Amino acid sequence: MARRPPHPPRLSAVESLILELLIANDEAMYGLQLVAASRRRLKRGTIYVTLGRMEEKGFISSRQEAAPAEAGGLPRRLYEPTALGRRVLAAWTAAAQHFSPRFAQ
Amino acid sequence: MSLPGTRLRSLAARVCRATTMERFIDPTIADLQAEYAAALLSGSAWRRQRTLLFGYIAFAKVLLWCTAPAVAHAWSNWSFEDRRGLVRVVWRSVVAVIGVTLPIWLLELPRTRQMLDDNGSAAGIPEAMAYLLPSILPLSVPVGLAIGAALGAHGRALSRRLTSAILLVAVAVSFASLVTIAWVLPAANQFYREAILRGTATSGRTLYKGERELTLSELRHRLRGADRQHSNRILFEFHTRLGLAGAPLTFAAFALVITIRRRSRKRRVLAAIGVAAFGYLMVLWMGNAISESDTQSPQLSAWMPQIALVLTTIVVAVPRTIIRTRA
Numbered sequence: 181m182a183r184r185p186p187h188p189p190r191l192s193a194v195e196s197l198i199l200e201l202l203i204a205n206d207e208a209m210y211g212l213q214l215v216a217a218s219r220r221r222l223k224r225g226t227i228y229v230t231l232g233r234m235e236e237k238g239f240i241s242s243r244q245e246a247a248p249a250e251a252g253g254l255p256r257r258l259y260e261p262t263a264l265g266r267r268v269l270a271a272w273t274a275a276a277q278h279f280s281p282r283f284a285q
Numbered sequence: 286m287s288l289p290g291t292r293l294r295s296l297a298a299r300v301c302r303a304t305t306m307e308r309f310i311d312p313t314i315a316d317l318q319a320e321y322a323a324a325l326l327s328g329s330a331w332r333r334q335r336t337l338l339f340g341y342i343a344f345a346k347v348l349l350w351c352t353a354p355a356v357a358h359a360w361s362n363w364s365f366e367d368r369r370g371l372v373r374v375v376w377r378s379v380v381a382v383i384g385v386t387l388p389i390w391l392l393e394l395p396r397t398r399q400m401l402d403d404n405g406s407a408a409g410i411p412e413a414m415a416y417l418l419p420s421i422l423p424l425s426v427p428v429g430l431a432i433g434a435a436l437g438a439h440g441r442a443l444s445r446r447l448t449s450a451i452l453l454v455a456v457a458v459s460f461a462s463l464v465t466i467a468w469v470l471p472a473a474n475q476f477y478r479e480a481i482l483r484g485t486a487t488s489g490r491t492l493y494k495g496e497r498e499l500t501l502s503e504l505r506h507r508l509r510g511a512d513r514q515h516s517n518r519i520l521f522e523f524h525t526r527l528g529l530a531g532a533p534l535t536f537a538a539f540a541l542v543i544t545i546r547r548r549s550r551k552r553r554v555l556a557a558i559g560v561a562a563f564g565y566l567m568v569l570w571m572g573n574a575i576s577e578s579d580t581q582s583p584q585l586s587a588w589m590p591q592i593a594l595v596l597t598t599i600v601v602a603v604p605r606t607i608i609r610t611r612a
Contacts, residue, residue, distance in 0.1 A: 211316055212320065225345075225347060229351075232309055253315060254314055255315060
């Protein structure tokens with residue numbers, strides 16, 4: 181039996197926004213920074229669930245902060261886009277522009 | 286002093302897997318701690334409290350997201366009897382809540398119609414009646430849940446797991462009740478008053494909110510600078526609402542205890558729940574009167590119905606053999 185071709189990567193609106201923010205920022209960002217930069221479009225209660233899902237898909241990678249956070253708290257997790265994430269966002273944006281010029285504006 | 290979230294993290298570590306901790310829980314708590322440290326440096330108590338509140342809400346949401354698959358997995362591992370038992374209790378509770386709410390709600394119809402007519406209001410009866418619904422739910426939901434739990438559990442051997450699950454449902458209902466009582470009910474009360482006066486000479490003016498139209502935080506705010514009698518009223522209202530929010534849990538526990546422990550007939554169990562609900566209201570009214578007369582603290586007066594119901598549940602729960610032995 182012929183094997184089904186794998187699904188092309190899918191990107192939700194929230195995932196697309198996260199990738200845009202991460203790419204726009206030169207340095208890796210942590211969750212709360214993304215929430216603040218999104219101007220309330222991302223919620224802090226669900227950001228890490230979305231980030232975890234994106235990491236599973238291979239769109240982003242994460243690492244722990246090198247230095248311990250201030251006042252001895254837990255080290256924060258920093259996120260940055262992967263090459264796959266960048267390519268998927270570029271393809272997704274191009275497709276969106278092609279099919280809906282209003283969406284791209 | 287430990288950092289905020291430290292205890293929550295250790296609790297979460299008991300129920301969550303290492304990958305869940307690493308990916309979701311730890312980053313959420315790290316953000317909370319970093320934000321709290323920044324708030325501490327700013328010196329603003331308000332910012333500190335706000336940071337904690339939003340941080341804990343975010344943590345609760347993350348935990349909910351992470352535990353939902355585990356709950357679904359646990360549910361699939363339950364025995365058929367337990368699953369059927371919980372579904373039975375939930376469905377009967379829903380039907381009972383509707384059955385208790387509807388007659389009380391409809392009893393308000395003539396009074397609302399009269400008020401709309403007397404004031405020549407432009408608002409419709411369905412709209413005004415819809416605003417009344419949240420004021421009935423804080424008591425009809427606990428009573429309905431108790432009836433549902435009693436009917437669902439009656440005549441069946443309940444496993445410990447099912448009993449815990451029913452109580453867990455009651456805790457969730459209590460939480461929903463708190464949200465209703467804290468925010469939905471005051472807003473609905475204010476909308477009701479505005480609807481009654483719509484189209485009249487006073488229409489369009491901002492109506493001064495009474496205690497029942499204030500959210501819990503607004504009640505606390507009004508408490509500052511209030512005279513003794515007024516502050517007693519506010520305190521009573523505040524604590525009554527908190528007590529009512531816990532009522533689903535106490536009523537469910539009471540229903541389970543009289544059903545399992547006493548093995549009474551169905552009619553007797555339902556009668557006992559009816560008496561408990563009536564007694565709850567009576568003690569609440571008494572508490573209100575006592576609080577107004579300034580002979581007892583308003584906090585204690587407001588919590589009296591809850592205390593009485595908990596004590597009754599404990600007395601019913603004690604096996605008869607122990608009572609006989611001691612006698």
